[in-house]
Amino acid sequence: MGIVTFLIRRKLLTFAGGVAAGLILPTIVKSKAARKAAVAAVAKGMSLKDDAMAAYESIKEDAQDIYAEARQKAGDCDCGCCDGKDAEAGAAAGAGAGASAEENA
Numbered sequence: 001m002g003i004v005t006f007l008i009r010r011k012l013l014t015f016a017g018g019v020a021a022g023l024i025l026p027t028i029v030k031s032k033a034a035r036k037a038a039v040a041a042v043a044k045g046m047s048l049k050d051d052a053m054a055a056y057e058s059i060k061e062d063a064q065d066i067y068a069e070a071r072q073k074a075g076d077c078d079c080g081c082c083d084g085k086d087a088e089a090g091a092a093a094g095a096g097a098g099a100s101a102e103e104n105a
Contacts, residue, residue, distance in 0.1 A: 028034050
């Protein structure tokens with residue numbers, strides 16, 4: 001059996017499988033059990049999507065906070081309220097305040 005014979009048999013089996021699926025699937029899809037399983041699968045997919053979006057938003061917010069803090073520390077903030085030295089002092093004070101707030105909680 002050569003490669004050509006193998007490929008022809010494979011194509012024929014694939015075609016026959018497609019025809020069989022086309023004939024059988026409409027009956028299966030109309031059943032209540034299949035519909036119930038499909039609804040459950042779609043609901044689970046939607047739940048996973050919502051969880052992924054929540055995780056994405058959390059990561060995005062953390063990254064934006066880090067970026068803003070880095071710009072402030074570099075003295076490159078948009079507000080013009082500080083230079084690099086003031087930003088470092090503010091960040092150090094903020095870090096100390098954050099630690100004590102966590103300890104108090």
